[in-house]
Amino acid sequence: MRxxxxxxxxxxxxxxxxxxxxxxxxxxxxxxxxQRLAPPDPAWRRRINACVVFLVLLWPMLVFSExxxxxLFDSQSLAASGRFLAGxxxxxxxxxxxxxxxxxxxxxxAIASAGLALAMLGAIPATxxxxxxxxxxxxxxxxxxxxxxxxxxxxxxxLVLLRSVPELVWALLFVRVIGLGPTAGVLAIALTYxxxxxxxxxxxxxxxxxxxxxxxxxxxxxxxxxxxxxxxPESASELVSYTVYRWExxxxxSAVMGFVGAGGLGQRMDEAxxxxxxxxxxxxxxxxxxxxxxxxxxxxxLRRRLG
Amino acid sequence: MTPRLPAPPxxxxxxxxxxxxxxxxVAASFATLPLQFGELFTAEAWSTTREFLGGxxxxxxxxxxxxxTGYAALETLSMSALGxxLAVIAGLALAVPAAGRxxxxxxxxxRGLLNVLRAVPELVWASLMLVAxxxxxxxxxxxxxxxxxxxxxxxxxxxxxxxxPLPQQTLITNGAAPLxxxxxxxxxxxxxxxxxxxxxxxxxxxxxAAVLGVVGAGGLGQMLKYHxSLFQxxxxxxxxxxxxxxxxxxxxxxxxxxRSLTR
Numbered sequence: 001m002r003x004x005x006x007x008x009x010x011x012x013x014x015x016x017x018x019x020x021x022x023x024x025x026x027x028x029x030x031x032x033x034x035q036r037l038a039p040p041d042p043a044w045r046r047r048i049n050a051c052v053v054f055l056v057l058l059w060p061m062l063v064f065s066e067x068x069x070x071x072l073f074d075s076q077s078l079a080a081s082g083r084f085l086a087g088x089x090x091x092x093x094x095x096x097x098x099x100x101x102x103x104x105x106x107x108x109x110a111i112a113s114a115g116l117a118l119a120m121l122g123a124i125p126a127t128x129x130x131x132x133x134x135x136x137x138x139x140x141x142x143x144x145x146x147x148x149x150x151x152x153x154x155x156x157x158x159l160v161l162l163r164s165v166p167e168l169v170w171a172l173l174f175v176r177v178i179g180l181g182p183t184a185g186v187l188a189i190a191l192t193y194x195x196x197x198x199x200x201x202x203x204x205x206x207x208x209x210x211x212x213x214x215x216x217x218x219x220x221x222x223x224x225x226x227x228x229x230x231x232x233p234e235s236a237s238e239l240v241s242y243t244v245y246r247w248e249x250x251x252x253x254s255a256v257m258g259f260v261g262a263g264g265l266g267q268r269m270d271e272a273x274x275x276x277x278x279x280x281x282x283x284x285x286x287x288x289x290x291x292x293x294x295x296x297x298x299x300x301x302l303r304r305r306l307g
Numbered sequence: 308m309t310p311r312l313p314a315p316p317x318x319x320x321x322x323x324x325x326x327x328x329x330x331x332x333v334a335a336s337f338a339t340l341p342l343q344f345g346e347l348f349t350a351e352a353w354s355t356t357r358e359f360l361g362g363x364x365x366x367x368x369x370x371x372x373x374x375x376t377g378y379a380a381l382e383t384l385s386m387s388a389l390g391x392x393l394a395v396i397a398g399l400a401l402a403v404p405a406a407g408r409x410x411x412x413x414x415x416x417x418r419g420l421l422n423v424l425r426a427v428p429e430l431v432w433a434s435l436m437l438v439a440x441x442x443x444x445x446x447x448x449x450x451x452x453x454x455x456x457x458x459x460x461x462x463x464x465x466x467x468x469x470x471x472p473l474p475q476q477t478l479i480t481n482g483a484a485p486l487x488x489x490x491x492x493x494x495x496x497x498x499x500x501x502x503x504x505x506x507x508x509x510x511x512x513x514x515x516a517a518v519l520g521v522v523g524a525g526g527l528g529q530m531l532k533y534h535x536s537l538f539q540x541x542x543x544x545x546x547x548x549x550x551x552x553x554x555x556x557x558x559x560x561x562x563x564x565x566r567s568l569t570r
Contacts, residue, residue, distance in 0.1 A: 058389075058392075060381075060385070061384075061385035061388055061389050062385075062389070063385075064378075064381050064382050064384075064385035064386075064444070065382060065385040065386045065389050065444040065445060065447075065448045065525070066443050066444050066445045066525070067389060067445060067448065068445060071440065071441065071445070072439055072440060077439055077440070077441070080438055080439070081438055081439040084438045084439075106339070107339075107340065109336070110335070110336035110337075110339055110340050111336075111340065113332050113333050113336040114333065114336040114337050114340060114342075117333045117336070117337075164551055164554060164555070165547065165550075165551065166514065166517065166518045166550070168430075168518040168521060168528075169518060169531065169547060169550070172521060172531065172532065172535055173535070176359065176535055176538075177352075177355065177356055177359055178343060178352070179343075181341060181343070182340045182341065182342065183340075183341075183342050183343045183344065186340065186342065252428060255428075256428050256430045256431065259430055259431075259434065259521065259522055260521055260532075263340075266430075266431075269431065269434070270434065270522075273434045273435065273437070273438070276438065281435070285427065285431070288426075288427070288431070289423065289426045289427065292426050293426070302325075305325070
């Protein structure tokens with residue numbers, strides 16, 4: 001921050017003040033004064049204020065998050081992380097361990113796929129209920145029957161509740177109810193993702209053209225038929241590609257959920273970190289990054305094919 | 308008269324193959340996982356679940372506990388804000404080589420580094436950070452910073468690469484040094500976009516910070532894990548409500564911010 005260098009020279013008709021920075025430096029170069037005077041910063045007061053506010057806000061945050069970078073460098077912590085990181089140089093590649101990791105990788109994929117399949121079982125009926133396009137009483141007068149509006153709102157808020165509890169918290173709760181293992185992971189993904197899918201499916205359907213559905217409904221077709229022949233053909237590819245994208249997210253999520261005991265790669269990694277087995281952690285990390293990259297690739301291919 | 312529907316369009320055999328593969332994937336998933344859905348529907352499980360859910364019923368509202376929860380919520384907020392701030396600094400520093408300003412080789416190298424930073428989720432970073440930083444919010448802050456700097460570095464780098472090159476070239480042609488030219492032209496052009504990316508990531512990070520604690524990285528998550536493992540359900544219910552409130556608050560704030568920024 002530069003202090004205002006030339007209070008005395010500040011005249012009421014200061015010609016540089018509103019000009020842009022480039023123009024200012026040009027006029028500074030052209031000025032005939034012997035030493036090049038830096039023009040005053042017109043916004044210096046605001047800048048200082050912003051800095052002060054920033055520092056005042058930053059201070060409590062540093063305190064609350066116990067921000068003490070020096071503990072990273074005390075001898076004990078350095079020794080521990082040194083040993084841990086040294087293990088990373090020699091990933092465990094024994095046949096036995098790789099076998100275990102492969103089984104866990106498949107479990108991660110399977111948790112994601114099974115969870116997503118269950119989520120769709122919940123999300124598709126919810127979508128059919130929530131979508132306002134499929135309301136018959138809305139036709140013509142633009143307002144739903146109170147009972148229909150009530151049902152739509154309650155299902156919608158159920159979906160909000162399902163997706164606003166993080167999947168990891170669902171997993172923690174299910175681990176408490178049914179014990180450690182992949183069942184908790186599958187159920188957690190099923191609940192969170194049915195909330196998300198239900199919401200986004202409805203949004204996709206609402207954003208498609210209303211003409212087909214409205215015409216079918218107005219001419220006496222049922223809601224299911226109106227959905228299948230009016231709304232679905234237009235938005236099918238978008239629905240499928242969003243589902244595939246969510247499958248990719250579910251794989252990432254199920255790998256992480258193992259940390260609370262819901263099976264898969266995460267659980268193996270949690271154990272390895274607890275034992276400070278750097279080599280095992282390195283192997284699992286590599287497999288994990290490869291798995292995410294593969295899921296990314298497959299989902300991109302599928303979406304290009306279907307979208 | 309029966310209505311005559313037009314014949315359905317022909318489908319390529321590869322579509323059927325794809326569909327079959329997807330169904331096989333789902334079937335194999337259900338078949339190989341040791342799922343215990345059967346146990347979920349026995350009378351015993353039903354009563355356990357009811358007992359479990361009943362335990363939540365009145366969330367704990369004693370003042371000392373609420374103060375503690377509020378403190379944890381502030382801890383979560385600070386972790387997310389500080390993690391995002393560190394990530395902005397690191398991301399900006401990495402974005403310059405990632406935008407190819409120092410040549411092709413550094414660009415590829417830094418992009419690879421960013422990919423690795425980004426591919427490892429926050430929670431995994433947090434569990435790795437526990438070794439170096441110990442239990443507590445500091446490790447969580449660093450974990451958020453690592454993952455987010457991967458994300459932001461990539462986004463910032465793309466923004467710098469896509470920025471209109473002419474303003475900077477004009478300054479350089481007119482005799483400005485490369486560094487001021489970068490600051491006054493390219494950075495100015497990309498700043499609004501970077502700001503909006505940062506806000507978006509911050510929003511994400513608050514959500515992530517709320518659950519990071521389950522591996523011991525401070526904040527609301529750590530409290531939740533603690534009370535759940537002691538089966539103190541009423542306390543856990545309060546913490547979950549605090550989490551939901553925090554996320555809803557952030558959603559509302561960012562909605563208002565976004566609307567005022569885009570209008």
